[in-house]
Amino acid sequence: MKLITMTRRAAAASLLAMTGAAIAPAAVAQEDFPTKPVRILVPFGPGGLADITMRLAAEKFREILGQQFVVENHPGAGGVAAANELLKAEPDGHTLIVMSNGTTIATSLFETLGYDPQEQFAPISTLAWFDLGFFVNPESDYEELTDVVSYAQENPGMLNIGTINPGSTQNLSAEYFVAVTGIDANIITYRTSPDILAALIRGEIDLVFESPTAFASAMESGQAKILATTGSQRNPSLPDVPTAEQAGVEGYQVEGWNALWTLAGTPEPVIETLHEAIVEVANMPEIQERFAELNTRAQPLTPEEMAERFEADRAQWAQVIEDAGIETR
Amino acid sequence: MSDTFLNLGLGFQTALSLENLMFCMFGVTLGTFVGVLPGIGALATISMCLPLTFYLDPVSAIIMLAGIFYGAQYGSSTASILLNLPGSAPAAVTCLDGYPMAQQGRSGVALFLTTIASFIGGSFSIMLMIVFAPMLASVAISFSSAEYFSIMVLALVAASTLSNGSFLKGVTMTAVGILLGLVGTDISSGTARFTFGSVTLSDGISLVALAMGLFGISEILTNLSRGNYTAIDPRSITLRSLIPTRADMRRFWPSSGRGTLIGSVVGILPGTGPTIATFMSYAAEKRIAKDSSIFGKGAIEGVAAPESANNSSVQAAFIPTLTLGIPGDAIMAVMLGALMLHGITPGPQLIINQPELFWGVIASFWIGNLFLLVLNIPMIGLWVRLLTVPYHILYPAMLFFICIGVYSVNNSSFDVLIALIFGVLGYGMMKFGFSPAPLLLGFVLGPLLEEHFRRALLLSRGDLTVFVMRPVSLLFLALTLLVLLLSMRWFRTLPRRFGRKALQRNE
Numbered sequence: 020m021k022l023i024t025m026t027r028r029a030a031a032a033s034l035l036a037m038t039g040a041a042i043a044p045a046a047v048a049q050e051d052f053p054t055k056p057v058r059i060l061v062p063f064g065p066g067g068l069a070d071i072t073m074r075l076a077a078e079k080f081r082e083i084l085g086q087q088f089v090v091e092n093h094p095g096a097g098g099v100a101a102a103n104e105l106l107k108a109e110p111d112g113h114t115l116i117v118m119s120n121g122t123t124i125a126t127s128l129f130e131t132l133g134y135d136p137q138e139q140f141a142p143i144s145t146l147a148w149f150d151l152g153f154f155v156n157p158e159s160d161y162e163e164l165t166d167v168v169s170y171a172q173e174n175p176g177m178l179n180i181g182t183i184n185p186g187s188t189q190n191l192s193a194e195y196f197v198a199v200t201g202i203d204a205n206i207i208t209y210r211t212s213p214d215i216l217a218a219l220i221r222g223e224i225d226l227v228f229e230s231p232t233a234f235a236s237a238m239e240s241g242q243a244k245i246l247a248t249t250g251s252q253r254n255p256s257l258p259d260v261p262t263a264e265q266a267g268v269e270g271y272q273v274e275g276w277n278a279l280w281t282l283a284g285t286p287e288p289v290i291e292t293l294h295e296a297i298v299e300v301a302n303m304p305e306i307q308e309r310f311a312e313l314n315t316r317a318q319p320l321t322p323e324e325m326a327e328r329f330e331a332d333r334a335q336w337a338q339v340i341e342d343a344g345i346e347t348r
Numbered sequence: 349m350s351d352t353f354l355n356l357g358l359g360f361q362t363a364l365s366l367e368n369l370m371f372c373m374f375g376v377t378l379g380t381f382v383g384v385l386p387g388i389g390a391l392a393t394i395s396m397c398l399p400l401t402f403y404l405d406p407v408s409a410i411i412m413l414a415g416i417f418y419g420a421q422y423g424s425s426t427a428s429i430l431l432n433l434p435g436s437a438p439a440a441v442t443c444l445d446g447y448p449m450a451q452q453g454r455s456g457v458a459l460f461l462t463t464i465a466s467f468i469g470g471s472f473s474i475m476l477m478i479v480f481a482p483m484l485a486s487v488a489i490s491f492s493s494a495e496y497f498s499i500m501v502l503a504l505v506a507a508s509t510l511s512n513g514s515f516l517k518g519v520t521m522t523a524v525g526i527l528l529g530l531v532g533t534d535i536s537s538g539t540a541r542f543t544f545g546s547v548t549l550s551d552g553i554s555l556v557a558l559a560m561g562l563f564g565i566s567e568i569l570t571n572l573s574r575g576n577y578t579a580i581d582p583r584s585i586t587l588r589s590l591i592p593t594r595a596d597m598r599r600f601w602p603s604s605g606r607g608t609l610i611g612s613v614v615g616i617l618p619g620t621g622p623t624i625a626t627f628m629s630y631a632a633e634k635r636i637a638k639d640s641s642i643f644g645k646g647a648i649e650g651v652a653a654p655e656s657a658n659n660s661s662v663q664a665a666f667i668p669t670l671t672l673g674i675p676g677d678a679i680m681a682v683m684l685g686a687l688m689l690h691g692i693t694p695g696p697q698l699i700i701n702q703p704e705l706f707w708g709v710i711a712s713f714w715i716g717n718l719f720l721l722v723l724n725i726p727m728i729g730l731w732v733r734l735l736t737v738p739y740h741i742l743y744p745a746m747l748f749f750i751c752i753g754v755y756s757v758n759n760s761s762f763d764v765l766i767a768l769i770f771g772v773l774g775y776g777m778m779k780f781g782f783s784p785a786p787l788l789l790g791f792v793l794g795p796l797l798e799e800h801f802r803r804a805l806l807l808s809r810g811d812l813t814v815f816v817m818r819p820v821s822l823l824f825l826a827l828t829l830l831v832l833l834l835s836m837r838w839f840r841t842l843p844r845r846f847g848r849k850a851l852q853r854n855e
Binding site for chain 1: 492535
């Protein structure tokens with residue numbers, strides 16, 4: 020109960036602050052930003068892809084803008100913990116939040132998320148883009164993605180697909196795949212990526228949806244074989260692996276992204292400064308290289324494109340959730 | 349076999365280099381200290397030290413990080429014994445008899461014995477690792493959901509004797525624990541259960557918050573309400589009071605041995621190893637004891653067995669991580685991340701491609717355990733003095749550390765609130781004679797039991813015979829049945845009655 024009132028109070032405070040900012044527009048001149056260390060709120064625990072890419076970028080932001088960029092981890096379902104931290108802050112651009120395709124799923128998956136990113140937050144830019152891989156056991160007979168699909172078509176209900184938690188990008192991508200190909204398969208969920216790898220090795224599941232980053236060492240040591248990736252283009256780190264569409268699954272595409280957003284009502288020039296910094300960082304050869312090592316791609320979007328992308332993904336996942344008959348929480 | 353000794357020689361050569369020795373010592377010392385602080389555990393420390401390892405040689409880096417990890421296991425028993433503050437589920441088992449020992453003024457003995465027990469458990473597991481690592485890893489990975497389910501059934505049944513007094517109260521608490529464990533998002537269907545619309549609760553209740561509340565905060569409340577807190581006289585802590593009697597040691601050795609065996613068998617299972625190992629070994633001690641009423645009142649066996657089990661399982665947890673690249677828990681996952689940052693791929697090829705890393709790290713484990721023994725025994729006197737701090741200073745300090753510790757796990761103030769709520773609940777439970785240990789066990793194992801049961805059935809397309817058709821699963825179910833039968837009086841007296849009948853017939 021306490022929590023809900025806190026959220027309301029925080030929301031009210033931020034609304035008030037937004038009004039204040041609207042009455043005194045551009046009170047903060049562009050050259051005055053940033054005047055103190057900037058916090059980056061990450062809605063995941065330390066060590067994950069979003070966390071590592073943000074930490075790499077934060078170091079570069081400091082070099083460009085001359086202030087510390089501090090990465091804070093506030094893990095929690097649907098990004099609520101991080102969002103609540105942001106809603107307590109001032110809309111002056113000194114507090115940023117990492118939004119991801121996971122947020123676009125959460126807005127449809129949770130009935131009462133407690134915050135509305137499209138209303139309360141303002142987009143700045145994407146930073147990292149990543150795809151998922153289709154993995155099989157190297158000892159299996161599957162050579163191409165279409166082999167898996169035809170096996171499932173010939174043996175309805177026999178194919179086991181493994182993903183992490185229900186409602187995750189990996190899980191919904193599998194649901195989406197089942198819907199696009201029209202196959203009858205079991206989607207079995209596990210707690211962690213290593214659990215899935217173990218299940219794949221002992222032959223309990225046939226197909227895994229997981230990021231090539233998480234399965235990098237499994238690929239290298241021959242514990243898992245990648246058949247295709249889900250992106251719109253081939254993964255630069257895996258040039259020999261076709262995309263799902265190239266491998267014969269028409270109309271199937273999933274791309275994940277991590278982006279920086281801040282509070283709605285933040286002065287336009289401040290967002291502009293931050294956006295330019297991200298564009299500069301994303302184009303640095305060093306960042307491009309480090310991101311490629313992590314099987315991810317650095318690429319910015321304008322705030323407008325970001326807002327459109329968010330809405331497009333939200334609509335797509337809402338459809339997948341509805342088609343798959345997933346219960347909202 | 350000669351290969352093994354050759355490899356081991358290489359390992360010790362690597363681990364005994366001055367640099368690696370220093371990193372090992374640094375790791376275990378740091379680990380001991382963070383282990384003593386409730387809540388601020390090995391995971392947070394290892395994550396913080398991760399950036400430091402960029403500048404180290406990968407072997408030194410892993411030796412140091414691993415040292416923090418098992419060093420923290422030694423330290424974690426300290427807060428459990430002295431203050432009833434478990435930082436993890438396995439440590440809660442140490443509270444059961446360790447804390448009563450401290451209340452009887454035998455905290456020095458308890459700490460001394462846990463250190464020795466940890467050393468025995470750790471050392472045995474390392475030997476096991478040296479000889480059988482590759483084989484054990486493939487055994488561990490071949491366990492599917494059906495096997496996990498059967499092992500957990502055995503653990504729950506074996507541990508049903510955990511509570512003192514009323515059997516009904518114990519079962520009630522286990523059930524309450526299972527219900528609390530169900531709070532959050534169901535792993536099989538994604539449905540939110542018992543969250544009352546709160547998104548924060550959809551992640552479930554934090555284990556650290558629950559354990560700290562039920563054990564630590566409720567203990568503070570109980571002592572305050574009793575009002576007759578008497579600080580221990582510092583002069584009573586003599587060197588002699590730290591040394592266990594010969595009778596203590598006679599009870600200690602067999603328990604520690606049994607705990608070590610259970611720990612090393614259960615420990616290689618990714619994920620649940622240490623928790624199941626400690627609860628099972630405690631339950632086993634209680635079952636075979638001539639007089640089970642001494643448990644919960646400061647029994648040596650109740651400290652020795654779970655501590656040995658904990659450390660042997662913790663050390664065994666490295667087997668799947670290093671040989672298969674499959675980490676069993678969050679700490680092992682961070683450790684794996686550290687290896688990958690150095691461009692090393694943990695997996696089946698690690699032993700062949702990087703022998704000095706694999707064997708060096710294993711050799712360092714044993715050296716680290718030796719360090720810990722030397723480090724911890726002189727420290728006991730110092731830790732015991734903690735109890736001489738007057739309560740008007742000790743209790744606020746404890747509450748402070750509990751709050752910091754619980755908060756630091758997820759940067760979440762909601763978790764602190766949860767800990768306080770369970771503190772009040774635990775106080776009420778204590779007043780009415782309900783013990784918190786079965787609740788904790790239900791909380792940890794209940795949801796896992798359900799998860800594996802449902803996944804096993806999903807994989808078998810709803811065929812229930814999967815649990816008896818798989819030999820390992822059948823074995824554990826048979827063991828469960830045996831434990832159940834042994835606890836029934838008519839079964840135990842069966843051989844005697846049969847013998848008598850046969851005798852009568854012969855006459």
